Amino acid sequence: MPHAKIFGSSRSLLVAGLIGLGLLAPLVAPGHQSQLTELLLFIVFALAWDLVGGQMGYNSFGNVLFVGVGMYASAIVQVGLFYDVGRYTEAKGGGTQFLFDVPQFLTGLGFGILVAAIMAGLVALLLGSLVLRMRGHYFAICTLGLGIAAGQVAAGIPWIGGGSGMLTPNPPAALGDVGLLLYYLALLLALATFATFTWLLSTRFGLALNAIRDDEDKADAMGLATHGIKVTAWVIAACFLGAAGAIYGNLVRFIDPTQTAFAGATIGVWMILMALLGGSGTLLGPVVGAVVFQLFKELFWTYLLGWQRVALGVLIVAVAVFFPDGIVGFARTRFGRGQRSEEDTAAALKEKAP
Amino acid sequence: MVSNLLILYEAPPLALQLLLDGILIGAVFALAAYGMALVWGVTNIINIAQGEFVMLGGFIAVAFADHGLPPLFAVPVAAAALYGLGWVLFQTLIVHVIGRDMFNSVLATFGIAIVLQQLMGRVFGGADRIVESGLGTWSFFDGLVTVVQVKVLVFVYCLLLGVALALFLGRSRQGQAIRATAQEPRAASALGIKTRQIYAMTYALNAAICGAAGALAANAYTIHAYSGLSYTIRSFMIVVVAGVGNLAGVASAAMGLGVAESFAGFILGTQYQIAFVFGLLVAVLVFRNWRLGRQRRTLQ
Numbered sequence: 001m002p003h004a005k006i007f008g009s010s011r012s013l014l015v016a017g018l019i020g021l022g023l024l025a026p027l028v029a030p031g032h033q034s035q036l037t038e039l040l041l042f043i044v045f046a047l048a049w050d051l052v053g054g055q056m057g058y059n060s061f062g063n064v065l066f067v068g069v070g071m072y073a074s075a076i077v078q079v080g081l082f083y084d085v086g087r088y089t090e091a092k093g094g095g096t097q098f099l100f101d102v103p104q105f106l107t108g109l110g111f112g113i114l115v116a117a118i119m120a121g122l123v124a125l126l127l128g129s130l131v132l133r134m135r136g137h138y139f140a141i142c143t144l145g146l147g148i149a150a151g152q153v154a155a156g157i158p159w160i161g162g163g164s165g166m167l168t169p170n171p172p173a174a175l176g177d178v179g180l181l182l183y184y185l186a187l188l189l190a191l192a193t194f195a196t197f198t199w200l201l202s203t204r205f206g207l208a209l210n211a212i213r214d215d216e217d218k219a220d221a222m223g224l225a226t227h228g229i230k231v232t233a234w235v236i237a238a239c240f241l242g243a244a245g246a247i248y249g250n251l252v253r254f255i256d257p258t259q260t261a262f263a264g265a266t267i268g269v270w271m272i273l274m275a276l277l278g279g280s281g282t283l284l285g286p287v288v289g290a291v292v293f294q295l296f297k298e299l300f301w302t303y304l305l306g307w308q309r310v311a312l313g314v315l316i317v318a319v320a321v322f323f324p325d326g327i328v329g330f331a332r333t334r335f336g337r338g339q340r341s342e343e344d345t346a347a348a349l350k351e352k353a354p
Numbered sequence: 355m356v357s358n359l360l361i362l363y364e365a366p367p368l369a370l371q372l373l374l375d376g377i378l379i380g381a382v383f384a385l386a387a388y389g390m391a392l393v394w395g396v397t398n399i400i401n402i403a404q405g406e407f408v409m410l411g412g413f414i415a416v417a418f419a420d421h422g423l424p425p426l427f428a429v430p431v432a433a434a435a436l437y438g439l440g441w442v443l444f445q446t447l448i449v450h451v452i453g454r455d456m457f458n459s460v461l462a463t464f465g466i467a468i469v470l471q472q473l474m475g476r477v478f479g480g481a482d483r484i485v486e487s488g489l490g491t492w493s494f495f496d497g498l499v500t501v502v503q504v505k506v507l508v509f510v511y512c513l514l515l516g517v518a519l520a521l522f523l524g525r526s527r528q529g530q531a532i533r534a535t536a537q538e539p540r541a542a543s544a545l546g547i548k549t550r551q552i553y554a555m556t557y558a559l560n561a562a563i564c565g566a567a568g569a570l571a572a573n574a575y576t577i578h579a580y581s582g583l584s585y586t587i588r589s590f591m592i593v594v595v596a597g598v599g600n601l602a603g604v605a606s607a608a609m610g611l612g613v614a615e616s617f618a619g620f621i622l623g624t625q626y627q628i629a630f631v632f633g634l635l636v637a638v639l640v641f642r643n644w645r646l647g648r649q650r651r652t653l654q
Contacts (some may be wrong), residue, residue, distance in 0.1 A: 059457040061464070130640050133647065137400055137456045138639055141590055145635040148583070152629030163625075265468055265583070272461060310472040316465030321450045324458055 022187045026180060033179050037251055039294040040186035044193045044244040045267070046274035046286035046293075048237040051197055053272065054280030055206070056233050057213030058132065062143030064268030065127075065150050066120040066238040068261035070245025072160055073119040074112030075168045075255055081108050089161040100169045108169060113185070113246040120242025121235045128231040135216075144264060151262030165256040168249050178250075186247050193240045198283055200236070209233055213281075266309075269316060270297075277319050279328030288327050358621045367498040372620055376613030378505045379575065381512035382408075384608035385567035386585055387592035388516060388601060389560035392523075395598040396536040396556045397452055402463040403443075404589050405582030406470035407436055407561045411568025412577035413478045419485040425573055429511075432569035433562040440561025444554045452553060467582060474579035482576040505574045513605075515566060520601045532556055536599070584631055591635050594642060 022040075026033045045067070053059045079088045082104055091098065100108065131142055155163040171178040200206050208229050211219040220226045245261075255261050262268075270293065278289020296315060300308040319326075325333070362368055386408050393401050411432040418428035443466060451459040487504040494501070523529035534542040535552040543549045568577065592611060596603035614634065619627040 059460075061460075131636075133643050134639060137460055138594075138643070140457060140460050141400070141587070142636055142639040145587060145632040145639075148587075149629050149632035149636065152626065152632065156623075156625050156629065265471075265580075269461075269464060269468070276461070307472075307476070310469055310476070313465050313469035313472055316468060317447060317462055320458055320462035320465055321447050324454070 019191065022191075026183050033183055034251060035294065035298060037179065037183045037186045037247075039290060040183070040190040041244045041248050041251070042271070042274060042290040042294055043190045043287050044186075044240055045271040046278065046290045047190075047193050047197055047283075048240045048244070049271045050275040050280050050282075050286045051200075051209070051237045052234055054275055054282070054285070055201065055213060056209040056230065057216075058230065058234075059140050059272070060143040061140050061268060061272070062145070062147035062264070063237070063241055063271060064262055064264050065143075065147045066124060066241035067245035067248065067267060068147075068150055068154065068257075068263075069120045069123050070116035070242030071249035071255050071261045072154065072166070073242065074109075074116040074246030075166055075249055076160065077112040077115045078105075078108035078169050078250075081111065086159050089159065089166055092161075092164075092167065098170070100172055102172050102175050105169060105172050105175060109185075109250065112250075113243050116246035117239040117243040120245070121239040124235045124238030125231065128234040129227075132227065132230045132234060144268075147262055147264040147268055148258075151258040151264070154257035154261060161255075161257075163257065165254055165260075168253050168255065182247055182251050186244075186251075189240070189243055189247065194283070194287070196236075196240075201283065205229065205232075270312070273312075273316050273319060275326075276324060277315075277326055279326030279330075279332075282326075282328045285326050285328040292327065358623075362620070365498060367495040368620075369617075370495075371499045372616045373613055374499070374501060375505075376611075376616035377609045378509045378612070379616070380609030380612030381509045381516075381605070382567055382571045382575070383585070383588050383592060383611055384605045385512050385516055386564055387589040387596070387608055388519065388604050389563040389567075390586075390589040391593045391596075391598045391600075391604060392532075392563075393557055393560045394593060396532055397448075397553050398456070399448065399452065399459045399463070399557075400456065400590065401557075401560065402460060402583075402586050403467040403470060404560075404564060405585030405587075406467045406474070407440070407564030407582075408568035408571065408585045409474060409577050409579065409582045410439075410470060411436055411565030412572035413474060413483070413568075413579075414565070415485050415569040415572040416478070416483045416577070425485045425487070425569075429566050429569045432565040436565030437558045437562035440558035441554055443561075444557040448557055449550065449553070467586070471580050471582055478579060480579055482578050483572070484576045485573045487573050502574065508570045508574045511570050512567060515563070515570075516601060516605065519563065528555070533599075584628055587631060587635050591631075591638050594638060 025036050029036070045063070048066075049060070049063050052063075076085055078100075079085050079098075082100065083098055088098055127146065131139065131146070134142055154160065160166050175181070201209070208219065208224050208226075211222070211224060212226055212230065216226055249255050249261075252260055259266075274289040274293045275286045276289065277292055278287065279285030297308075297312065300311045304311050323330070386404055390401060390404050393399055414432040414435060415425050415428040418431070419425050447462060447466070448459070451462050487507075489503040489507070491503060492501045493499070523532060531542070531547045531552055532555070534545070534547060535549050535556075539549050542552075571577070588608075588611060592604055592607045596607040611634075615627060615631060618630040622630060
């Protein structure tokens with residue numbers, strides 16, 4: 001890997017610096033704590049999307065499904081451990097009858113995140129064996145359908161609040177700043193995701209993912225158990241998405257079935273945008289993309305209030321049409337030496353010719 | 355759900371009602387799907403903004419009605435406006451993603467869809483809208499079966515539009531050029547067809563079809579700024595089932611979908627109708643894949 005030379009020597013220093021920055025960030029900028037938590041979760045979203053999209057070549061539009069499953073699973077566990085879920089949602093989670101003390105809240109949250117990851121993984125396992133046999137745009141549009149169908153189904157189940165949504169448990173006042181706790185949980189999850197994926201992609205499994213992306217039929221002919229590998233990758237991505245969804249649900253507190261949990265037209269497509277904007281098929285790309293995206297998003301929310309979603313749509317179109325290689329991809333072709341493929345050189349020569 | 359089935363069993367004319375409603379709305383689906391098939395076949399792009407084009411056409415009709423203009427007059431205006439929009443979108447954006455990985459064009463058109471729905475939400479508001487036609491209904495079986503006259507009118511206009519389109523593609527010089535480009539763009543280009551212009555025209559024509567379909571549909575069915583995606587998904591499903599470039603197939607698949615939807619809406623409850631559409635999409639794709647897999651095995 002030629003690009004490793006550019007980053008290689010300074011990589012460990014960079015990682016240490018980033019972890020330090022992550023640990024200190026909420027203390028430096030307490031006013032932006034929830035945006036920072038969201039950013040960390042976006043990093044998980046983008047990385048998990050890219051494991052299956054950029055690395056394996058299966059561009060899913062429905063990964064929001066696992067986020068939503070995680071959100072609901074966690075909320076149900078957090079409530080269900082101590083109260084009747086149906087009565088809780090009926091009372092809109094409010095009132096004085098549904099109080100959680102500190103140990104209850106913490107065990108609920110811990111188990112919630114765990115169960116969220118497991119449930120999302122199970123759903124991925126179940127659907128993956130059907131959906132991952134499709135290729136290209138059939139896969140893309142099928143997953144898009146799955147994400148939206150899930151939201152519609154969730155909106156029709158009264159037990160989890162139906163169309164009027166569900167609230168995560170009210171954090172006890174004795175716990176102090178729950179936002180800070182969620183921030184560090186998100187940081188832990190983001191680091192775990194990054195570390196796991198770095199390790200995964202350095203193994204034979206990672207090579208197999210790239211082989212499937214580059215030519216699935218050849219990979220199959222070489223004797224790789226492509227279907228099993230695809231499903232495994234999807235399940236791994238889904239587990240991280242589910243856990244991130246659990247934290248996200250507790251961050252936003254209110255889970256709307258179609259607007260927050262299974263929000264295909266916002267979070268669902270944002271995670272693709274983040275991966276692409278940073279550079280899909282790389283490890284650093286989704287992280288960079290999530291940071292840049294979050295900056296754009298906050299700027300749009302601040303200066304273009306009311307038009308922010310239009311602006312984000314324009315950003316999606318602009319990146320898809322004019323900047324599909326992303327920041328990391330751009331930096332590589334611009335600054336990376338000795339790794340221009342013959343095609344690139346031919347294209348460059350063609351450009352120079354009148 | 356079971357009780358709804360029982361009602362259907364005890365009152366057979368209700369089934370006729372559902373059947374009719376499904377067939378009538380099917381014509382609108384058919385037009386949008388035919389446009390999608392056209393773009394898919396010629397430019398190899400799946401236009402996710404399809405449903406938003408339909409909604410935009412509908413909002414033009416609503417705006418006309420709001421200003422006291424005859425709603426049918428809105429149909430050619432919507433078609434012309436959408437043709438212009440389609441042309442501009444193609445020349446500025448779509449042209450760059452032609453020939454690239456299909457994921458890229460799906461994402462780009464999805465982005466266009468998001469921009470359009472958000473803009474429509476800003477300009478026309480997020481409420482359900484419909485044009486009041488002032489036409490009545492026909493009743494049969496002592497009022498058990500009612501046919502809304504404007505739905506029949508929309509149905510007929512949609513069919514006429516579809517036939518006109520098929521004639522244009524089949525008979526006219528331009529239509530020949532479009533089909534030639536779809537079959538073999540390099541040969542077409544060698545024979546002097548300006549393929550880029552043909553691509554632009556096809557994309558714009560599709561937008562115009564959707565615009566007209568939407569302007570017609572708004573007279574009989576509610577439109578909503580954020581519900582375009584379900585039209586896109588329906589179109590995609592219909593094209594997957596019927597294939598590209600086959601009007602009769604597209605029309606029958608569309609009406610079949612309309613009927614299935616109206617029965618599902620009645621049996622499962624209307625709140626599950628959209629879930630049904632998207633669930634059906636998944637089922638159709640899984641089935642298609644399973645069948646392809648079987649064919650592959652037989653070949654071996």
